[in-house]
Amino acid sequence: MSQPTDRAVLTIAGSDPSGGAGIQADLKTFTVLGVYGGAAITCLTAQNTTGVTAVQPVAPGFVRQQVELVLADLPVTHIKTGMIGTAGVAIALGAILRDFAGELFCDPVLVASDGQPLMEAHGLGDFMDHIVANATVITPNLHELAILAATPVPDRAAIPAAVQSLLARFPRLRAVVVTGGHLEERDATVSDFLFQPDRPAIVHEHARQVTRNTHGTGCTFASALAAYHLLTDSYEQAFLQAIVFMDLLLQQSADHTLGKGAGPLLHHLAR
Ligand code: PLP
Numbered sequence: 001m002s003q004p005t006d007r008a009v010l011t012i013a014g015s016d017p018s019g020g021a022g023i024q025a026d027l028k029t030f031t032v033l034g035v036y037g038g039a040a041i042t043c044l045t046a047q048n049t050t051g052v053t054a055v056q057p058v059a060p061g062f063v064r065q066q067v068e069l070v071l072a073d074l075p076v077t078h079i080k081t082g083m084i085g086t087a088g089v090a091i092a093l094g095a096i097l098r099d100f101a102g103e104l105f106c107d108p109v110l111v112a113s114d115g116q117p118l119m120e121a122h123g124l125g126d127f128m129d130h131i132v133a134n135a136t137v138i139t140p141n142l143h144e145l146a147i148l149a150a151t152p153v154p155d156r157a158a159i160p161a162a163v164q165s166l167l168a169r170f171p172r173l174r175a176v177v178v179t180g181g182h183l184e185e186r187d188a189t190v191s192d193f194l195f196q197p198d199r200p201a202i203v204h205e206h207a208r209q210v211t212r213n214t215h216g217t218g219c220t221f222a223s224a225l226a227a228y229h230l231l232t233d234s235y236e237q238a239f240l241q242a243i244v245f246m247d248l249l250l251q252q253s254a255d256h257t258l259g260k261g262a263g264p265l266l267h268h269l270a271r
């Protein structure tokens with residue numbers, strides 16, 4: 001696979017000082033996949049593997065300034081968004097993302113695995129209007145899909161209608177990737193779904209990796225998807241390769257114990 005040096009990906013996300021999720025996970029993923037990554041920070045979090053204790057949002061104008069300066073200078077073809085945190089940050093980014101001509105991969109980070117909100121309660125509308133509306137790709141899990149589409153998604157049969165409502169509402173979307181890890185959790189297989197407008201959906205079934213080390217899997221998957229899209233220029237290739245990468249990383253991280261809670265993925269082992 002070519003290793004482009006003339007293209008970069010920028011993550012716009014929160015910081016996880018324990019290094020498992022957020023911009024730390026994003027940058028590790030870009031690096032291990034051979035893609036140059038920048039990072040504009042939206043929020044500082046105080047957390048470790050046992051959970052998120054506090055969130056300190058960055059001033060919206062300062063988030064915008066970070067992104068503007070990077071885009072004015074580096075050859076950014078792909079932006080990946082994670083934790084946006086506040087309505088103010090979403091609004092501050094809206095115009096830049098609308099004018100960005102490249103790919104915008106949006107990981108709709110709303111709640112941490114420990115239940116801690118990662119988007120302020122009244123911020124969902126602005127997140128939809130300013131971030132999701134400008135995305136070319138979104139990567140919801142089932143819970144996030146239900147919130148974005150404002151409809152229950154209790155089982156796999158409910159997924160296509162929820163996705164179609166998002167494709168109809170947000171015409172910039174070229175792909176919706178639904179991660180099915182939370183579906184039928186006792187099954188030995190996991191199904192992930194790729195929906196593209198006017199194409200049949202692709203369902204990829206793969207073996208479930210049983211591990212406690214799952215901190216940062218959402219961030220890492222979305223970053224891998226963006227990196228592989230940068231490398232292959234194909235949503236389908238990016239989808240399949242990101243799933244293979246995640247399975248490998250989960251396997252390689254499974255036997256290690258780092259931290260007292262849900263351990264992080266060990267990106268540096270994925271070579
Ligand atoms: N971004 C930040 C800064 C976080 O702290 C978290 C979770 O705690 C996430 C994103 C989401 O992490 P995950 O990839 O586990 O969904």
